[in-house]
Amino acid sequence: MIASIFTDALQMGKSYPQIKSERYYYTGKKLFEQSLDIYRPSDPCKASHSHQSTSAKPIVALVVGSAWVGHRSFIYSQTSWWNSSGPKTVARLGYTCICIRHRGSFPRVFSALTFLYVTVMIALMKVSLDLLLSYHDLSTVHLLGEGMLGAPAALFVAFSVALLLMALGGYGSASFADMQNDVMDALAWFDANKHTLFIDQTRSKTDKSNSIVFGGYSSGGHVAATVMQQPLMWKERNLPDPRVYCSCVLFISPVLSTKPYHVDLEKNLSSVSLNKLSNASSSIHESDSVSTQTSSLSNKSQLRPRWLTDELVRAVFGPDAHIPSPIHTYNQSPPIPHIFIGCKNEMFGLKWLDLFFCSEDYCELLKSMGVESRYIPVNSDHWNILGSSDFADVLRRELKRIWKTD
Incomplete structure (x- = not known):
């Protein structure tokens, strides 16, 4: 699996030689994790097979995925090959794409899930040791026992040291509110600098020229969905309400639930x-x-191990964190078109993780409110969708459908 991912990464890099990006920092600190990249098509008309003017095309703004982790550039940059493949695909279709990063969290290692893992590992080693000793005479048992009974304890000490190092490494990591504020600050910076960036953006309700398609992929879809449901955050930055500022919402294999659905x-x-x-x-x-x-x-x-999915979120954000789950507040989503592009096999067939990737259910709930929504599954998995040809075909078709481009 790992070899496949790196192979795909190399192929992605070779697939888009004509696409270049420009990096900007939306804060004065000039941190990688508080930056955005603008991907522009080298030949918009040819790439999108359209004779429409570039200035008439919408701008796609996507929040990157990172499993909410990445409070240091050397951590964040390890997934840059994956995060960049989505915007490159968008730019290849002839649309300008803004790739937004935000500060990340760091695994809160002192969680029940971590200690469960340690306990299970020690138990397995103890069982293995007992089975090994059962096949030897008493003298051998004595020797092996004296030399090997310290292995579980050594493992526990080593793992405890690792936990301590990880805890220290998490110093300065971001809260979920920090992530939301970063995304909104990035949008505010872009809005204030769009003319300098040679992007003539308009927000006419009748003319969709250069309107914003806002969304994200993976955990970035989760952050994007939460800020879309909070118009006050937009108002605080002198941005129009999201239902005015954005003409469409685009989610790509997004995390839309962080806890089990309630009754x-x-x-x-x-x-x-x-x-x-x-x-x-x-x-x-x-x-x-x-x-x-x-x-x-x-x-x-009943098919979902609720405790385990809860602990996965707590391991990243800590036991006392209250992370919003957008599907639970779906009725606060803006009544503008939503496009959900999901994977037929999100996490390599691990169905219990489908709790997090619930695009189809989210789409269904929005439809019940009368919101125009479409869910399109792609024959891919979560790690390879951004660079897949199927994704590019679906995205081209959906953007043409929304903006009726020829």
Whole structure:
């Protein structure tokens, strides 16, 4: 798997030799983790197979994915090959793309999940040692026991030291509020400097020329979704309401849930699904189909190890952090078109992680509010979608559909 990822990275780098980026810092500190890159198409008309003027095309602004981690440049930059492949794909289609970074967190190592891992490892070593000793005579057992019984303790000490180093390494890491503020500061900086950047942006409700397509991928989709639901953050920076500033929302394999769905939300999902199914089903088989769908949705949460997914979030943000889960507040999303591009196999078939990547459910809930939303699955996994040809084809089609370009 790791070899495949690095191979894909090399292929991505060779696929876009004509695309170049410009780096800008949206704070005075000039930190890599508080910077943005602007990717411009080298030949917009040719790349997008369109005769439309470049000035009429929307600007795509995407928050990068980083698993919320990256409070040091040497950590953040390790995924730059992956984060840059998305904006390069956008630019290759003939659209200017803004790639927004934000400060990151760092694993809060003193979590229940970490100590569970340590305990399991020590238990496995103890069991292995006991099995090994059971096949030897007493003298050998004595010798092995005297020489090897210290191995679990040594492992525990080594792991404890690693935990301490990781805890020290997390000094100065960002909170989730810091991430949100960074993204909003980046948008405010761009809005104030768009003319200097030779980007003639307009926000007419009837003319979509150079309107903003805002969103993100992976954890960046999560941060983008949360700020879209908080218009006050936009007002504080003298930015228009997101429903005015943005003409469309674009999420690419996004994290849209950080905790299991609550009962009321699952009931709403069931209701929407049943209504959709009842309109499409024949009267003969309708009752059986509805019953099957109800059972499937009602058992949805039971298939997820809720404790484990909770601990994964706590390991990054700490046990006392309250991280917003956008799908739980979906009704606060702006009523503008939403495009969700997901993966058919988000995390290599690990279905319990589908809790985080719930684009289809999020899309379904927005539709129940009357919001124009589309979910398109791509034949890819989470790590390879940004540079895949299927993703490029879907994105080209969806952007043309929204802006009716020829």
